[in-house]
Amino acid sequence: xxxxxxxxxxxxxxxxxxxxxxxxxxxxxxxxxxxxxxxxxxxxxxxxxxxxxxxxxxxxxxxxxxxxxxxxxxxxxxxxxxxxxxxxxxxxxxxxxxxxxxxxxxxxxxxxxxxxxxxxxxxxxxxxxxxxxxxxxxxxxxxxxxxxxxxxxxxxxxxxxxxxxxxxxxxxxxxxxxxxxxxxxxxxxxxxxxxxxxxxxxxxxxxxxxxxxxxxxxxxxxxxxxxxxxxxxxxxxxxxxxxxxxxxxxxxxxxxxxxxxxxxxxxxxxxxxxxxxxxxxxxxxxxxxxxxxxxxxxxxxxxxxxxxxxxxxxxxxxxxxxxxxxxxxxxxxxxxxxxxxxxxxxxxxxxxxxxxxxxxxxxxxxxxxxxxxxxxxxxxxxxxxxxxxxxxxxxxxxxxxxxxxxxxxxxxxxxxxxxxxxxxxxxxxxxxxxxxxxxxxxxxxxxxxxxxxxxxxxxxxxxxxxxxxxxxxxxxxxxxxxxxxxxxxxxxxxxxxxxxxxxxxxxxxxxxxxxxxxxxxxxxxxxxxxxxxxxxxxxxxxxxxxxxxxxxxxxxxxxxxxxxxxxxxxxxxxxxxxxxxxx
Amino acid sequence: xxxxxxxxxxxxxxxxxxxxxxxxxxxxxxxxxxxxxxxxxxxxxxxxxxxxxxxxxxxxxxxxxxxxxxxxxxxxxxxxxxxxxxxxxxxxxxxxxxxxxxxxxxxxxxxxxxxxxxxxxxxxxxxxxxxxxxxxxxxxxxxxxxx
Numbered sequence: 001x002x003x004x005x006x007x008x009x010x011x012x013x014x015x016x017x018x019x020x021x022x023x024x025x026x027x028x029x030x031x032x033x034x035x036x037x038x039x040x041x042x043x044x045x046x047x048x049x050x051x052x053x054x055x056x057x058x059x060x061x062x063x064x065x066x067x068x069x070x071x072x073x074x075x076x077x078x079x080x081x082x083x084x085x086x087x088x089x090x091x092x093x094x095x096x097x098x099x100x101x102x103x104x105x106x107x108x109x110x111x112x113x114x115x116x117x118x119x120x121x122x123x124x125x126x127x128x129x130x131x132x133x134x135x136x137x138x139x140x141x142x143x144x145x146x147x148x149x150x151x152x153x154x155x156x157x158x159x160x161x162x163x164x165x166x167x168x169x170x171x172x173x174x175x176x177x178x179x180x181x182x183x184x185x186x187x188x189x190x191x192x193x194x195x196x197x198x199x200x201x202x203x204x205x206x207x208x209x210x211x212x213x214x215x216x217x218x219x220x221x222x223x224x225x226x227x228x229x230x231x232x233x234x235x236x237x238x239x240x241x242x243x244x245x246x247x248x249x250x251x252x253x254x255x256x257x258x259x260x261x262x263x264x265x266x267x268x269x270x271x272x273x274x275x276x277x278x279x280x281x282x283x284x285x286x287x288x289x290x291x292x293x294x295x296x297x298x299x300x301x302x303x304x305x306x307x308x309x310x311x312x313x314x315x316x317x318x319x320x321x322x323x324x325x326x327x328x329x330x331x332x333x334x335x336x337x338x339x340x341x342x343x344x345x346x347x348x349x350x351x352x353x354x355x356x357x358x359x360x361x362x363x364x365x366x367x368x369x370x371x372x373x374x375x376x377x378x379x380x381x382x383x384x385x386x387x388x389x390x391x392x393x394x395x396x397x398x399x400x401x402x403x404x405x406x407x408x409x410x411x412x413x414x415x416x417x418x419x420x421x422x423x424x425x426x427x428x429x430x431x432x433x434x435x436x437x438x439x440x441x442x443x444x445x446x447x448x449x450x451x452x453x454x455x456x457x458x459x460x461x462x463x464x465x466x467x468x469x470x471x472x473x474x475x476x477x478x479x480x481x482x483x484x485x486x487x488x489x490x491x492x493x494x495x496x497x498x499x500x501x502x503x504x505x506x507x508x509x510x511x512x513x514x515x516x517x518x519x520x521x522x523x524x525x526x527x528x529x530x531x532x533x534x535x536x537x538x539x540x541x542x543x544x545x546x547x548x549x550x551x552x553x554x555x556x557x558x559x560x561x562x563x564x565x566x567x568x569x570x571x572x573x574x575x576x577x578x579x580x581x582x583x
Numbered sequence: 584x585x586x587x588x589x590x591x592x593x594x595x596x597x598x599x600x601x602x603x604x605x606x607x608x609x610x611x612x613x614x615x616x617x618x619x620x621x622x623x624x625x626x627x628x629x630x631x632x633x634x635x636x637x638x639x640x641x642x643x644x645x646x647x648x649x650x651x652x653x654x655x656x657x658x659x660x661x662x663x664x665x666x667x668x669x670x671x672x673x674x675x676x677x678x679x680x681x682x683x684x685x686x687x688x689x690x691x692x693x694x695x696x697x698x699x700x701x702x703x704x705x706x707x708x709x710x711x712x713x714x715x716x717x718x719x720x721x722x723x724x725x726x727x728x729x730x
Contacts, residue, residue, distance in 0.1 A: 112653065436649065558670060561723070
């Protein structure tokens, strides 16, 4: 207890002004620093065992319910997976009836162009608007009071393999969006829209010449790399134009530095023989000015990514003591298995420690910023079937399941996977609108963990070590909520929603929510002044592909269980439920 | 009721006394035939059915055209449905499979007819038809105590 208090004191640990009060949850990650921390403290380790479900709602949609609801005032907003219905619930009335629902006309072809289930990662509230992306490549702004559509903008092109499950991110008068399609040979980008009208103000590619990447002389200062056109010269001629680099994860923003941070996904195709070079800025973090998209710095976690290690996971902005010095840090749990602490003003790597079993690299060289590779784990069509690479391309942590940070404990709470893969690459042919992959990658349980495929961990980013862990039978695929009551919430693929003690990891309470959890819990204060916790149940996302036997919605598509996880369908099936819990 | 009778009479009149209609082009169970009458149409028959060389060519095309990217290696299903389990969302007849590839299907199955000749599409059909579906086992059981 003392330690937690002390940490909280010196920390002022969350230096960034919270945009939303703790009573509400107005943006995907709760605050611009992406902490997913709510200061609400009615629910504590002492009373969490009295939590109970107080309300549920079926979204009417089966499939992966990623993302999270928003609560603005006493209205809760829920975006469903395709067909991307937006519900507005009145939390002041008995039974929380709908105020309205908005049903857009979304192109069903998007379902097949989306790589990994027709998911949506949620909405952002700003200036009276609820703003989110439709899967078919459009951003919409809906009046938060009336449910009327205010504007919509086509941002992406299905015919090129682009889909848009990413959550929109609003800074001042910019709506920042991106597109998926790392498996379809897209030319990845982020765009900045005008909040008032939806007009596209800037387009910044993640790959290509400086003019397209918006790497402007005098503005762009990467910490490790020098020279012009880095995102062009690190690719074979023309290959960069279909080199992937999608934007489908979570964004954060530092108002003092005026920088937006987002991760860039994998290079395409998965067969690295087809794209010699570092392939910048795939598998990287980019820091941009929100107003005009200018690139200020960039750092590549996995140069010449040969394992589909997308870097789309959240960048959590906290001030930490690193080697005795207070640093404005950015903490990132990469698919590649390393937990990185960067200086968020410059992109310098301050530390990088494995948070799960890692064998593709031995360590990260802090002088060069580059991983020190194990050459026996390099892949490519010329290298045949490379066995036992850890972690898998699902990641040591999936970017789909964002971590949380508690300023009270100074710890990060992280959903992790304990799996390794074999990697057989093959030549891939680019055909617009079809997959551009070129690898077969079967999974197996990691060497550690006693056969458990996942773990929920508390991570000390200062010391670079696990503080506690809860072994889970299946990969952990839910986001995390940390609270001021020192209770941390997460869900499991087999359908348990859990409350654990933030300091010790002791299980305080659990409830079976009807379907596996791949969404992110939130907390807010109800109209009655009480603290509530909301979460979606609805297994999907990659599990739509990996565990095809959790599906029962199509008699023409009945699959056997996954060999690496043979019994998950014993415990869960598809769903689409909004749950509300309280004391 | 009277309208339906009139419409049916019209349909019958149009058929006239010509040659017997071709076998229905649409034969899969999901279709409902208005008035119980299956629409006539051209019969699609796979010219390569059972030909092992064509099936092998089709398998190579299945990889080269990125079909495996959605339907998985061996066509056992990934983000797209399994094509190897003997169950078909849009029908498993020669013609239905051909049309799924040639014209595409809703929810993202691309139309390949602009890229591939009919002949090549038939080789893909031959490959898919060569896959031996496992026995159709509707039951997936975990509790072994009952065995």
